[in-house]
Amino acid sequence: MLKIGVFGCGAIGTELCKAIDSGHIGVELYAVYDRHEQSIINLKEQLKNTDPKVLEIVEMVKHVDLVVECASQQAVYEVVPTTLHAKCDVMVISVGAFADKKLLDTTFDIAKEHGCKVYFPSGAIVGLDGLTSASAASIYSVTLTTQKHPRSLEGAPYIVQNNIDLDSIKGKTVLFEGMASEAVKAFPANVNVAASLSIAGIGFDKTKVKIIANPAITRNIHEITVEGEFGMFTTRVENVPAPSNPKTSYLAALSAISTLKKIANPLQVGT
Ligand SMILES: NC(=O)C1=CN([C@@H]2O[C@H](COP(=O)(O)OP(=O)(O)OC[C@H]3O[C@@H](n4cnc5c(N)ncnc54)[C@H](O)[C@@H]3O)[C@@H](O)[C@H]2O)C=CC1
Numbered sequence: 001m002l003k004i005g006v007f008g009c010g011a012i013g014t015e016l017c018k019a020i021d022s023g024h025i026g027v028e029l030y031a032v033y034d035r036h037e038q039s040i041i042n043l044k045e046q047l048k049n050t051d052p053k054v055l056e057i058v059e060m061v062k063h064v065d066l067v068v069e070c071a072s073q074q075a076v077y078e079v080v081p082t083t084l085h086a087k088c089d090v091m092v093i094s095v096g097a098f099a100d101k102k103l104l105d106t107t108f109d110i111a112k113e114h115g116c117k118v119y120f121p122s123g124a125i126v127g128l129d130g131l132t133s134a135s136a137a138s139i140y141s142v143t144l145t146t147q148k149h150p151r152s153l154e155g156a157p158y159i160v161q162n163n164i165d166l167d168s169i170k171g172k173t174v175l176f177e178g179m180a181s182e183a184v185k186a187f188p189a190n191v192n193v194a195a196s197l198s199i200a201g202i203g204f205d206k207t208k209v210k211i212i213a214n215p216a217i218t219r220n221i222h223e224i225t226v227e228g229e230f231g232m233f234t235t236r237v238e239n240v241p242a243p244s245n246p247k248t249s250y251l252a253a254l255s256a257i258s259t260l261k262k263i264a265n266p267l268q269v270g271t
């Protein structure tokens with residue numbers, strides 16, 4: 001059975017570990033890690049059947065087949081190279097880190113050299129299957145429009161640096177319009193989805209992103225429009241936020257769970 005290490009015991013890591021613990025995925029939860037001990041304790045309290053070891057990444061990769069990074073863009077710099085050098089596969093949730101072209105290129109090179117896989121789940125968006133299919137021919141444009149409640153944007157570097165008072169936003173307000181390369185740095189905990197779109201499609205410097213604060217909504221809304229040689233499609237998802245982290249959509253946790261199921265399953269459905 002595939003041995004899994006989960007790096008990051010927050011909203012996504014906890015849902016993923018609970019799903020593995022339920023026995024429905026068919027993989028073994030071998031180890032977990034978080035820089036906050038309390039997050040590990042909280043996660044472990046929710047497991048009924050397994051008691052994973054707590055191992056830092058350097059130790060974790062000696063024992064597992066696949067590491068799931070669900071921590072932060074900063075963690076990707078530590079977790080991904082260490083995992084691949086140990087000849088383990090890695091699933092990355094904080095995909096925005098790969099706006100750093102050097103990191104993306106290095107990751108590709110190490111993975112290729114060691115015959116490892118790097119998985120980027122669809123996360124909180126729908127439509128990556130269509131974009132992946134469409135990218136076998138020319139893609140003309142990819143646009144992401146994200147709407148979140150102002151509370152979900154708290155602490156983002158863009159908000160802090162521009163002294164934006166989120167409490168004063170009373171109606172639907174466009175806060176950011178630009179390319180994915182800037183968006184994932186400006187809102188690192190809000191639009192990692194822009195990074196997955198960029199990697200699947202036409203890259204970080206051509207994928208357009210609009211971020212809207214909307215105090216009237218309770219869900220995280222992501223709309224995607226893709227135009228290309230294949231024609232055109234639009235998708236829209238209204239995501240229920242994860243209970244313990246309103247920045248994150250519950251669908252992102254489900255996407256990590258489903259990607260793990262896909263890895264463990266001999267049948268592969270979808271693009
Ligand atoms: N690809 C996608 O569609 C989505 C990606 N995300 C990203 O996934 C990641 C996880 O999301 P959540 O579980 O909601 O976050 P969270 O904030 O609930 O949990 C993250 C956990 O990782 C730990 N952590 C962060 N950096 C660390 C480091 N360098 N070393 C050790 N532990 C570290 C934190 O202490 C925290 O317990 C975040 O980067 C988030 O922005 C979130 C939603 C959708």
Ligand SMILES: O=C([O-])CC(=O)C(=O)O
Pocket residue numbers: 123124188189190191192193194220239247248249250252
């Ligand atoms: O969960 C979401 O709605 C999207 C998100 O936070 C991200 O992509 O970082």
